[in-house]
Amino acid sequence: MDPSEFFADTTKKLSGGEYLALLMETLEIPYLFTLPGSQDLPILDATPNYAPNMRIVATRNERVSVHIAEGYGKASGRIAVTLPTLGPGIANELPGLYSAFLSHAPLLSLTPAQPPNKLSRISEVFQGLDPQPLLKPITKRCLRCETASDLGAMFIELAFLALADPKGPVHLEIPFPLLFTRSRYPLPNQEGIRKSLHNKVGTPTQGKPRGFLVTDSPHPESTAPFPQRVTSGFQLLSPGIPEATAPFALGVALAYPDLPVLIPVTQELLKRSLDTLWIAEELGISLFLGYKETSDEKRGGDLFPWIPSRKPLPILSEDASLPPGLFFIVL
């Protein structure tokens, strides 16, 4: 594939942030998961005008951003984008990218980078880090954009690479001054890109499942907490690493908001996943948390008195017309 064929001869003067937002709109990126940093503000600021159909989800942990994108990509076969800041932001994403690499989930991670004139003193630069050696083992490809003229082609190339079998995460670094400054960019050929994109994105499920069962392991015994009659017809999905389970499930739920997503949980998992559950509440996404009660542990629902819409349910009924919220199913 030659990415340059996806760009028209006409150009427009835009900031790098605006251009990236335009590219994300062209690729019909549905979600941008981010813990914002100062250097990526131009991208965020551009989204209302240039990517109005993309929803920005602010997470509380960069790794969780990637896990959610992993779940979304694995369930839907489409890519979401994560946007950590440079330095500590991309460092925090590393285990998440590894998880997506293992589970072959397509996603695109964008990071602002230090400009080339700072690389000789990277140790003394604030938030200085060259992440390329760290990203190489855990991404399909990681690229660093040096000039404005490379940006569009690199972005499209990486997006398509993420979707090519075997799917997986890709990463693009952009020197952050490029995001702030205005340059002439070639406009993307929206129709051509979308046509190629639709050809690339397959449907990962064989027919539409009744729902999804997300476990920390693909082995059948990990689904044990849920009765067979409840999960029959559900598709089993697992993230690359167990730490990703809850946010991965949220990503699956974002991909299929009309289907139930079940997760067997332990108290340990719940305590680690507070931010994910809170984001699910914010987004109005339903998750069904199957909790096996023991006598010396609190009921799942009591762990989160602060979640207003929690409802313990004895069993998941066939009629899933329930208002959105977190549901604790005591098993």
Place this chain on the structure above:
Amino acid sequence: MDSLCFQSLGPSFSYGVFLPSSQAAVYAAHAAAQISGKIAFVRISAHPKDLLFAASGLYIAWADRIAVVVEIPGDLPHEFSTALKTVARTVLKAQSLPLCSEEPLEFPLVVTGKNEELDAFSKALSSWQPRIPSNSTKPLLPQPLKESQQLLRQAKKPILLAGGGAIPFLIPLLEWAERSKIPVLLTARATTIPFPVHKSLIARSFSIPVVPSGNLVGVRMLLSADLIIAVGSALSEVDGFGLKEMRPYRAKLLHIGTSLSEASAALCTLHLPLTGEEWLSLLTGEQPYVGASWEGWCEKVQRWSERWHRILEESAAQEAKKDFISPFFAAYTLTRYAPNDTIFVSEGGACGMQIWATLWLKPFVFPCQTGCIGVTLPFSLGVQAAYPRNPVWNILGDGAFFYYPELLAIMAEQRLPIVTFVFNDACYGAIRLGQTFFFGSRYIATDLPSPEFSAIAREYGCDSYRVDHPQELLELLPHLRTTSHPVVVDLRIPKDSLPIAGGNFVLAEFDGVTRTNLGSLFKSTFKAIFTGKLPLNTLRMGRKMLIP
């Protein structure tokens, strides 16, 4: 960091604290090493997942050159070995500890080997005292020495900038500065000095100003000085060096240290590749370079320090009368009312900037070179392990709370008397400032509706409080001073506060885009002022300090 830093590290110790991820374990070790001045060891598995979690934590230690050793049983896959070299200053096998080598070890360090080899390695490292690399085989040429003496004689307003590399010999260095009547400014890294050195510093009670980084006194010193004598500093951007768009100092720069990069050496008027001790020994026999030319300079800096403290006190008194808690008031009150031996832990973000403004030479752990978030709770466990008898007070923002909330359960299980203040303004305050100053106050993805942190803390077994008014905070403090149980305090503060300090972090963050976006900057700033987005009291405090 000057290689001398290792000399000050005495017996090391490792921890029996088990944390939920290797990232959290590395963070805890980082804080323990930073506050104690000793080496901290972390043992993780060689599984790629653990390596990557550890790498994400090790990056923060790498940036601040902290003495953390990550031990990995087994061999590293080649691609991960290359990856770890990005975030560790030394990667070696346990068998190859250079016990007799004159080469210094640089930290953080990753070591691999069998378990028994790692045990032997950590034992050997604990008692290893390296020979100090000296310049004795390459004596300093007389010309550079003469030039440095010339610079000192010509100066009228010199300052001594003490960096992280100067920590091992900080007291003798300050004694020289005191004899020479040269005021001292600590770099960001040196401001977070180990607790034992801090105790010596306070006990010694110098007659010259010793000014920590991150406040407007330091800004005035940098702007006014005509000579900066930088000892043991890597000349990082956080301290104002190497910025591409501005140079927040006009002075000549005399640097003393052995491990300065070429690019950093190019910033110096003169670089002397001496260890700090070598340089001190060269100067000890000399008369102090105090001439009539800089008489009165030290007193002037002292008056600035006193004025700064007065401004803080007056402003806090005004803020106490308001019906909401301002983050400045909260930061000032905590740092003044905490028990004397409290160790403070904080992280990047708006709350961290507030603490830099109000903390003055108190034990403090902070990720200086990265200004990152999400480290405070694991840091505090490391600090507590290093100093179990000292109170530990955490300051973190609501945006960082969800990185490691499960550590509150560990604090409760072990009954660790750690007090955590959550500065809850329901937004990513520092990032939001960027949107205020550059993007016309268009706030996207920075609002953070949050749950009741006090309720979460209770579920984890901690005591907890929610505080909405200044008087409530003042009434709570006596209990917090004597608590024997972990406490979380959810401080409700308004959005859009403007920290009076922390400008050094902001300058470094936006270096490269400020000049090219001056139009947006001015337009957005004026809009913010006229629409009341920026609290004017902060601007008034700054004016009082910088414009007499």
